[in-house]
Amino acid sequence: MNNHDSLNHPETDNRLSELTLLYQFSNTMLSTMRLNKLTHLILTAITAPSSNLFERAVLFLRNEKSNVLQGMLAVTSKLSEGLEIVGGHDSLESRWDLSDEIISKQRSAEFCLQVRLTRLEIDGFCPLIRHIVSERSLCHSDDVLCQKCLSCHFIRPLCGGKFAAVPLVARENTIGMIVVDNPDSAREISSNNLHFLRLFANQAGMAIENSMLYNRIEDAHLNLKDARERLLHGERLAAIGEMAANLAHELKNPLIAIGGFAGRLLKSLPAETRDHQYADTIVSEVIRLEKMLSEVLAFSRKPTICFSYCDLEEIIQDCLISCTTAFEDHNIKVSLSCDARPWVVFGDAHQLKQVFLNLILNSCDAMPEGGQLDLTLEKTLHEKKTVIITFADTGGGIPKDMLSQIFNPFFTTKHHGTGLGLAITNRIILNHFGSIEVCNAGRGAVFTITLPLAE
Ligand SMILES: Nc1ncnc2c1ncn2[C@@H]1O[C@H](COP(=O)(O)OP(=O)(O)OP(=O)(O)O)[C@@H](O)[C@H]1O
Ligand SMILES: [Mg+2]
Helix, strand or coil: CCHHHHHHCHHHHHHHHHHHHHHHHHHHHHHCCCHHHHHHHHHHHHHCHHHCCCCEEEEEEEECCCCEEEEEEEEEHHHCCCCEEECCCCCCCCEEECCHHHHHHHHHCHHHHHHHCCEEECCCCCHHHHHHHHHCCCEECCCHHHHHCHHHHHCHHHHCCCEEEEEEEECCEEEEEEEEECCCCCCCCCHHHHHHHHHHHHHHHHHHHHHHHHHHHHHHHHHHHHHHHHHHHHHHHHHHHHHHHHHHHHHHHHHHHHHHHHHHHHHHCCCCCHHHHHHHHHHHHHHHHHHHHHHHHHHHCCCCCCCEEEEHHHHHHHHHHHCHHHHHHHCEEEEEEECCCCCEEEECHHHHHHHHHHHHHHHHHHCCCCEEEEEEEEECCCCCCEEEEEEEECCCCCCHHHCCCCCCCCCCCCCCCCCCHHHHHHHHHHHCCCEEEEEEECCEEEEEEEEECCC
């Protein structure tokens, strides 16, 4: 037999096409980092009619936490026809690609959906699964081990009578397995094909592991970027806060003088005149500015907290009494529902009152034409005893793009607001080891405060 004859030998042809497949796969691995696409490419390559290997392939990946092999993807020859060879068959850069359309078709196929619901317990009764995972060796359904296996019904319905399962190994760890079979033709899985499957799975294991590491690094990078942005944001807010506090301090003295003199002018000018009206406006605007400056100063000062046992219902009732005129002026109906009492927390009653007043007054501002404000106190079902206080109004809610900003200092949509109300509220709640959240529900905004109850 000469060289030319040996090249035309079917056995040699098969070997050549297997080697080409492995070579193209290693090129594909280098250019495909996304795990999702990579898994589709892996299964499509071994089920593509052109590669003449298997008719179906199923991929399971190991879930370390729950110690199961989790069905991830299944591809059949019928949906493997779209494997594209990029860079030409004979080129050194030859690799595979798949269109998004084929990927989504494969993913939504009935068989794939069924596989994705499958979980195989690694420490369960199935010796086959244990064999694949711990011995890291290939299994063929003709193996004695599998014939005996009572739990093979996990795999049999998926893969028909005869199948082969090969572990995916990376750095001496079994990270998953690929199961293949030929359900349409019932063709035997040849020893050559099994040999190829083993070689292919070695590469696939490393490729999947690399892709998972890449995804993890990408996630960590995103988290870091996020943390850095939050830090910068915090620093910027701290700098703005310091500047605002200095400015507030400098403005306070001249403002006292302006207010004092404007007050004197007001008294000396005859009522009902234009000048009296001007002086009156100066006085009321100065009062507003003074209030704003005090709030800025209060916010920038480190708060001193006087903790004692206090009853939340009492504090809320107190706030409602303080706001009676605001409710009447705005035509707002208020309801308070407490399903159990007493609601005792270990906290600063004065500061908690400030929290509730901020939220109630914000709701009043949101309902200038009247509406309903519902306050509820209820317990959580958690082991740790906590109280949940909700403030739900009918003021139309908060635009979606603003929801993440309303707790930032100086964020306001009001002409006369300082934008410090919710920033102060948030800080007080955090100092009380609680949390505050907001969402839109029903016809308005719902603020939910969670506070630990006193023992
Ligand atoms: N119940 C609510 N309904 C609709 N929007 C709200 C509600 N509560 C707060 N907001 C929005 O959040 C913004 C920030 O509220 P925050 O209490 O911090 O400041 P403010 O009320 O504008 O000013 P300040 O409370 O300092 O006088 C408000 O300007 C408003 O746009
Ligand atoms: Mg406010």
